[in-house]
Amino acid sequence: MPSITYPARFEFLDEIRDMVADIARAGGFSEKTIYSLQLAADEAATNIIEHAYAGVKNASFSVTCEMQGDKIIIMMHDNGKSFDSSAVKEPNLKADLAKRQIGGLGVYLMRKLMDTVHYESSKAGNVLTMTKRRE
Amino acid sequence: MEVTTQEFKHCDLITVKGRVDSSTAPQFTKELEKATNNGRYKIALDMSELEYMSSAGFRALLATQRNCKRYNRGEVVLARVPDRIREALELAGFTELFRTFDDTTEAVGSL
Structure with missing residues (x-):
């Protein structure tokens, strides 16, 4: 199972998206879905860097990505502050310009783009697991 | 990411190329x-x-x-949005907040 540890810095989002794309492409996903997978992985990693490791220097987290049958599994493991994405309220997409909230949009996109999004927090850290079946 | 600005008399045409993510968004915002x-x-x-x-x-x-x-001093309109980005904007409910055009000249002319 390929697992890569990345520094918790936004400059590495590019590499995380590339890693996910390579595995999804080899797994037979369409380019359209690969874009969705990259976006979901980016939003997840951004949340870890921005929230779990807010104010923490030299932090890192690992990304594991693999195919299981016709399903891609993207897993991220961090040791930062736990951030329960299931507790994030859905953004009001009908709100007008002035009232539109941008917070929670990343989590919302992850849920919409993936088949399953699961978050678990324990002494061993936080684990986010997202899956999507090949169309 | 690369951003270029072309000033017209009544509006600016800003072209953004490449990738905008959490790493490059601050520069995009600045532009x-x-x-x-x-x-x-x-x-x-x-x-x-x-x-x-x-x-x-x-x-x-x-x-x-x-x-x-x-x-009411102005507006941002989007021109020639690639399909995948348009789909993500739609998913986020953003397409209702911006007028979009398939043609840049049309977008500039609408302002």
């Missing part, structure tokens, strides 16, 4: 603010060569649209 800080609130954004945009980019678009539309 948009260059226009608004100069009192340029009518902005057409050419996205035809944009390869990728995450919610960090959406956030920059939203902030700029809010700023431009204040006091």
Whole structure:
């Protein structure tokens, strides 16, 4: 199972998206879905860097990505502050310009783009697991 | 990511190329603010060569649209949005907040 540890810095989002794309492409996903997978992985990693490791220097987290049958599994493991994405309220997409909230949009996109999004927090850290079946 | 601005008499045409994510969004925001800080609130954004945009980019678009539309002084319109980015914008409910055009000239002319 390929697992890569990345520094918790936004400059590495590019590499995380590339890693996910390579595995999804080899797994037979369409380019359209690969874009969705990259976006979901980016939003997840951004949340870890921005929230779990807010104010923490030299932090890192690992990304594991693999195919299981016709399903891609993207897993991220961090040791930062736990951030329960299931507790994030859905953004009001009908709100007008002035009232539109941008917070929670990343989590919302992850849920919409993936088949399953699961978050678990324990002494061993936080684990986010997202899956999507090949169309 | 690369941003270029072309000033017309009545509006700015801003072209953004490459990828906008949490790493590059601050620079994207800065480029948009260059226009608004100069009192340029009518902005057409050419996205035809944009390869990728995450919610960090959406956030920059939203902030700029809010700023431009204040006091009815202007607006941000989007031109030639690539399909995948359009789908993500739709998913985020953003397509209702921006007029979009398939043609840059049309977008500029609409302002």
